[in-house]
Amino acid sequence: MSRFLDKFRINPKGSSPDACQQDASSVLPSIQQGWGFLDMTLDGIVLLDQKGCILDANDRALEFLHSALTAVSGFDIWDVVSQEIAEQNQESTQQALDTSAQYSFIAQQNFENNWLEYTFRKHPQGYVLNLREAGSTQRLQRLLEDSKRYNQLIFEANPNAMWVFDLTTLRIFAVNQAAVKFYGIPRKVFMTLGMDALFPEGEGVELLSSLRPSTDGKETQSEMRLCRQKKMDGKQVLVELAWSHVKWDGHQAVLVTLADLSDRHFADNTLKSANTELTQALLAQQDELKNVRNDLLAFTQAVSSDLQDSLHVAHGFAARLAEKYSLVLDDQGRHYVRRIQASISQLARLVDDLRTLAQLPLRNSAVEAVDLVPICQSLIAGLRKRDPTRNVTIEMTESLVLVGHKNLLTTALSCLLENAWKFTSKKPEAWIKIGVQPGKAVGELVLVVADNGVGFDPVYSGNLFTAFQRLHSSADFPGNGLGLAIIKRVAQIHGGTVWAESADKIGASFFMALPQAAANAA
Template sequence: RSLVQFTMQDITLRKRTEAALQESEARLKEAQRMARVGNWKRDLTTEELTWSDEIFRIFEVDPSVKPSYKAFITRVHPEDRTLVTSTYQHSVDTREPYERVHRLLMPDGRVKHVRVAGFTEFDGDLAVRSVGTVQDITEVHTAEEALKRLNEELEQRVAERTREMSVLNRELEAFAYSVSHDLRTPLRSIDGYASLLEEECGVLLNDDGKAYVNRIRTSSRRMGRLISDLLALAHLNRAELRYEPVDLTRLAHAIARELASTDPARTVQWRIDEGMQVWADAGLLGVVLQNLLGNAWKYTGQTASAVISFSHTTLDDGTVEFCVRDNGAGFDMAYAEQLFEPFKRLHAHHEFEGSGVGLATVHRVIERHGGRVRGEGSVGRGAAFYFSLP
């Protein structure tokens, strides 16, 4: 081949290389513009400083101006200049890279926030070149500040609502105490006079009169239980939780023995799992089991072959769920939403005694522990109550 051919090939290759380099530089500039990141380089032997196009845009400096440390430092917020210079010098002294966020002060008074990073290259002990990047994070910083203010406002509102709820709870507790105190006295009088009427004038009363006196006494005792349950429910709201290991298996056996002692003639088959333990308030968990097992005992009172079980299982997410199940009266799932509401009863008083506070108490205790509780049932086929703790 001739020398001319080799020369033309060299020229063509050089042009292609230059075109590829220009395209690469264009893409880099576009990427820096989109990311709002510029890069700089400082030759420490000649003190020559170079900026990329994005640096000029971030500092809002005319591209015709020759980059210099003065042009840079005059854009740095006066309160941050010492920090910026000391950070860079410390990086050079320690030969460690640095990263810092600081402010820029524009001529019109606007403030920008930038994240700067860089490091210095050495030739032996001689520092020869410093390179770094500057990223405009003003919008990100503004969004973070707005989010911070929003969180502060939210915390303030939560604190205000907490104070309001605290005041309301104290007022409700005072009301509950006042009501209970004001109601107990007349209730005792009603029951007392009804008792005297029955004892001293019983021979003068016909069957209807005796039935009326009995209904008066029964209703007054029921009202007394309602008042006691109301106070107990109010107490749950202010009782401090004291966490400790709780052996639910042993607790359930103790409650089962206590229930059985109230009616030795009943035959109930108990099925209680072994090894059930939780980390919770022992006293309040005792209230939960007392109510759930007590309900199972009560609602199997008319079941010939009563079976009450207390079991546990591990769900797919690792949560341990406990279940108290019985084969008693059950309930209609159409009214399941009312199960845990205070004083809501799904059975008549003449069928089963109670105030309708037991399950509300269970729900309140489990909720205070951060857990969940639910119920399932079918009329005449029993009920199951599930609860879990975090």
């Protein structure tokens, strides 16, 4: 057996890890300096000694390994991963590390529909193993999360007191540690304040007037100015204050930076430079988010072509197998073929729904008054054609006029009717009602789709509109849990809201409230 196997397969499965652990006390201190920071990454990181035995691992790695640290510490890494992964990759990894300092491979997790990338790197005291999800969507999500985390670290670590408030509501929704210390206000309390609470009475109005666009529509440039700020103990201090218009987590917001004039070691140029660097970092983060969004769109386009083509081919071969070789297969074999066909169909529907969810913002048509009655009639006709044996009573008002994007409203209505049709399938006398009613806000209308299906437990109503959340078994009611998430996203694009009601798990009503005045102005 190769030298790598001699190093890495010290313990047979189930054996004592003592042989691996004998040098851990001398190796760990030098490797683990700064180990706490590793839990901030989305990667799993495992420390191995020269024999390939596990010394330590961060929380993300333990999630990938489906184990606690106490259960795997001291064991050979190849005894912790699945036997199939070990058999397929152990020897090739050894051969690669004999001649290079790094080697990577990708393997599918058993019984899980996901792939992991394993990267081994040599270390003076042994090896470092990085584990990360290898799917395209996960890579894009990791870029987005890393970008957000980088932005937050810059903001939080800045030595200048900084806080951010919403330009519309004036509510403070972000504050760094320097500001918490300067004002003496706990962070939780800080996040409940409006921006005027930090100024002596009336002085916040002057700042707000400076933030309004000029007569030619241009935003005012950031500048330094002297003003007073009020601390938690009521003490007022003179500060130099600067502000910048930013877009922060979807908010049109204002970033406020201040320097206490009682501590002059923060010179003017240093403060301006720090503010400029932060603004540039925020702009860079916005550019990165834009690039991630473009990458996501490219991914969805690939899904809609390459992946669907592959699924179509796989489904065709499965159908051919069932047709031509059904007499050769036994009952178990035919059952497997049916399961393959069902899984392919389910995956195809999931791909369609994911593409729909990702591309919703691009489907905006012109805002107009849309009568949903003919759209409902067409969608219901399609449902009846698909399931001609069902007898479902449809109640619908004569006029269902909403102002909005026709394409998006059609998508949402399709998901609502599909949902009602599915969950009334076990009712011998099913009915579905569609209507529009006034909302709570002025100028708001609410689209209502109700049914007498199985309903849901109101305790879990908060999970209904979350992607991939299901309150019923897929064996009873097939689906992928994206329909209601699509409905919520359509409402959000219109500036509206969604909710659902069910009484004692008998029937359900789904509501989508749309601000008609806002839609007219869009």
